[in-house]
Amino acid sequence: MQELFDNIPEGPLADKWTKFKADAKLVNPSNRRNIDVIVVGTGLAGGAAAASLGEMGFNVKSFCFQDSPRRAHSIAAQGGINAAKNYQNDGDSTYRLFYDTVKGGDYRSREANVYRLAEVSTNIIDQCVAQGVPFAREYGGLLDNRSFGGVQVQRTFYAKGQTGQQLLIGAYQALSRQINKGTVTMYNRHEMMEVVKIDGKARGIIARNLITGEVERHAAHAVVIASGGYGNVYFLSTNAMGSNVTASWKSYKSGAHFANSCFVQIHPTCIPVTGDHQSKLTLMSESLRNDGRIWVPKKKEDAQAIANGTKTALDIAEDDRDYYLERRYPAFGNLVPRDVASRASKERCDAGYGVNKTGQAVFLDFSAAINRLGKDAVEARYGNLFQMYEKITAENPYVMPMKIYPAIHYTMGGVWVDYNLQTAVPGLFAAGEANFSDHGANRLGASALMQGLADGYFVLPYTISNYLADDITTGEISTDHSAFEQSEKNVKERLDFFMNNKGSKTVDHFHKRLGKVMWEKCGMSRSKEGLEEALAEIKAIREEFWKEVKVPGVQNSLNQELEKAGRVADFIELGELMCHDALSREESCGGHFREEHQTPEGEALRNDKDYSYVSAWKYKGENQTPELVKEHLKFENIELKQRSYK
Numbered sequence: 001m002q003e004l005f006d007n008i009p010e011g012p013l014a015d016k017w018t019k020f021k022a023d024a025k026l027v028n029p030s031n032r033r034n035i036d037v038i039v040v041g042t043g044l045a046g047g048a049a050a051a052s053l054g055e056m057g058f059n060v061k062s063f064c065f066q067d068s069p070r071r072a073h074s075i076a077a078q079g080g081i082n083a084a085k086n087y088q089n090d091g092d093s094t095y096r097l098f099y100d101t102v103k104g105g106d107y108r109s110r111e112a113n114v115y116r117l118a119e120v121s122t123n124i125i126d127q128c129v130a131q132g133v134p135f136a137r138e139y140g141g142l143l144d145n146r147s148f149g150g151v152q153v154q155r156t157f158y159a160k161g162q163t164g165q166q167l168l169i170g171a172y173q174a175l176s177r178q179i180n181k182g183t184v185t186m187y188n189r190h191e192m193m194e195v196v197k198i199d200g201k202a203r204g205i206i207a208r209n210l211i212t213g214e215v216e217r218h219a220a221h222a223v224v225i226a227s228g229g230y231g232n233v234y235f236l237s238t239n240a241m242g243s244n245v246t247a248s249w250k251s252y253k254s255g256a257h258f259a260n261s262c263f264v265q266i267h268p269t270c271i272p273v274t275g276d277h278q279s280k281l282t283l284m285s286e287s288l289r290n291d292g293r294i295w296v297p298k299k300k301e302d303a304q305a306i307a308n309g310t311k312t313a314l315d316i317a318e319d320d321r322d323y324y325l326e327r328r329y330p331a332f333g334n335l336v337p338r339d340v341a342s343r344a345s346k347e348r349c350d351a352g353y354g355v356n357k358t359g360q361a362v363f364l365d366f367s368a369a370i371n372r373l374g375k376d377a378v379e380a381r382y383g384n385l386f387q388m389y390e391k392i393t394a395e396n397p398y399v400m401p402m403k404i405y406p407a408i409h410y411t412m413g414g415v416w417v418d419y420n421l422q423t424a425v426p427g428l429f430a431a432g433e434a435n436f437s438d439h440g441a442n443r444l445g446a447s448a449l450m451q452g453l454a455d456g457y458f459v460l461p462y463t464i465s466n467y468l469a470d471d472i473t474t475g476e477i478s479t480d481h482s483a484f485e486q487s488e489k490n491v492k493e494r495l496d497f498f499m500n501n502k503g504s505k506t507v508d509h510f511h512k513r514l515g516k517v518m519w520e521k522c523g524m525s526r527s528k529e530g531l532e533e534a535l536a537e538i539k540a541i542r543e544e545f546w547k548e549v550k551v552p553g554v555q556n557s558l559n560q561e562l563e564k565a566g567r568v569a570d571f572i573e574l575g576e577l578m579c580h581d582a583l584s585r586e587e588s589c590g591g592h593f594r595e596e597h598q599t600p601e602g603e604a605l606r607n608d609k610d611y612s613y614v615s616a617w618k619y620k621g622e623n624q625t626p627e628l629v630k631e632h633l634k635f636e637n638i639e640l641k642q643r644s645y646k
């Protein structure tokens, strides 16, 4: 029997969301101001949710750990945001966006959620244009579009290479308006440490004021987790340094399920790792694959000569270049989805064709585009990305092809939610990258921003109202309840432990070790043997962490080592869950590539008969193996096929 209810409305796919909205219970405006909602996170998902709920008149408390909501990781998003506007008249539609997303996710997402996402995508663009987001325009003034991977239409709206920044400023403006009106109270520099449950429902959080160190109780009738993804479990990733799993992990430990944690996205176009000194990796936006061509030399001796500095890319004749994506996938070429492009780079580099000292780099070359369009046109499209590349690598990409390699970038897994974006804990919702919902085993480019804003602006306002309609007579939730006392005690005990442990190793020491195990054994390819080794190694890291971790400084003031300690403790536990998840999924799909399950050409080999489900893991207590709960996926509108981009 299915333990998790997806709560998908009845009826034809295209009518479900309309039907939900028509049937949803409402909260009358005069009751809204007596209802409190906590939103953890001020990225695109949380910022949009808090602003929308505030505009509706709910009493919102918004939390972020940065000094301003505007510094959420969403600000880093570069390439663009999808919407099925069909401005290019190239065959796009709601159905096409839905189809591409389900196929791109290797048929491991829920049809109804994805269809709703495609449906509201067009509203997002209207909303953002109304806010003044400066999307790129064509000469005549119409909004411009470009292509992203895994699709054959141009549906990506963008603002140079700074789309996330511009969208977040839009959301922040909307949020600031509500802060000014008094419907949203902003708690900057606050970290949520626990979810508080009363009678089985989420009724608040414990947060730490990161400036004073004070541990605070905050009550509400509903809590939204919009705390972003967990890519930093790998230590090196393209995510912001502060991105972490803590809010999602505490939700899991309080009874929410954690779904598909092994579905992580490895982005093919990042600046390659150069050594152990690095603490972060840099993305070169997927938009660059619109005009950049990816290649390695056809001859190993040329690759070696480039790696040891006796040749450069410019010395390799056209006939001696292997444009391997165009060769293997002629229909999509350089715009195959990320999982496919990443694996193809790894395959070439593993075979000895890598073009830098580590052997882990391929070229992304703009010479053809510069010859075709001129340097100015290329600069107008990607200027800031080229500048960023040059600052980091000291090479001019207008002259010398960029060197790139795949890196951890995004997490499709996350807190399990139903159609209403509600977790298994009543009153606890999850939105944006923090939830698992829409992208299956692989996310298509430019669809994370779309999902975050869809969740925040257009989905949660309806589904939360529907939930809160039953709470209008509950009255204020008191923070004197024993559940708050207990959660606060747990938080304080953990903080005291970190401050008083007389260990000898830094938090980063453990984080780097964890990241290495995760990258090597639960990264771009996985095997039963490797995952079992990883589980044993992470357990050893976890045990040593609790004995040997050293946190300098004091508790009652800003202490970033203390913040990191709590986050890394959660990452270590998450790493174990990810390996369990990867081990249990005996198939390859999307970003999850099990070496045992591949086609003769090295493509991912799904097993729809046995694994067409969401793996939602349930916390069973300290040192206990989590329990796997399956949400079986039903495909009624799309035929499951072997994915092909040839």
Ligand SMILES: Cc1cc2nc3c(=O)[nH]c(=O)nc-3n(C[C@H](O)[C@H](O)[C@H](O)COP(=O)(O)OP(=O)(O)OC[C@H]3O[C@@H](n4cnc5c(N)ncnc54)[C@H](O)[C@@H]3O)c2cc1C
Residues within 6 Å of the ligand: 040, 041, 042, 043, 044, 045, 046, 047, 063, 064, 065, 066, 069, 071, 072, 073, 074, 075, 076, 077, 078, 079, 080, 081, 163, 164, 190, 191, 192, 193, 226, 227, 228, 229, 238, 239, 240, 243, 244, 246, 247, 283, 409, 410, 431, 432, 433, 434, 445, 446, 447, 448, 449, 450, 452
């Ligand atoms: C370099 C880069 C480029 C990208 N480019 C694109 C792109 O072009 N198009 C696209 O669609 N996607 C892109 N993505 C993905 C996309 O940016 C993210 O998936 C998306 O922005 C996540 O938004 P979010 O609102 O879910 O979370 P975030 O923006 O990560 O926000 C998380 C929020 O939660 C808060 N928070 C976290 N934990 C706590 C806690 N315990 N207590 C209190 N607050 C907490 C943080 O302070 C922050 O406000 C890119 C990602 C990267 C790394």
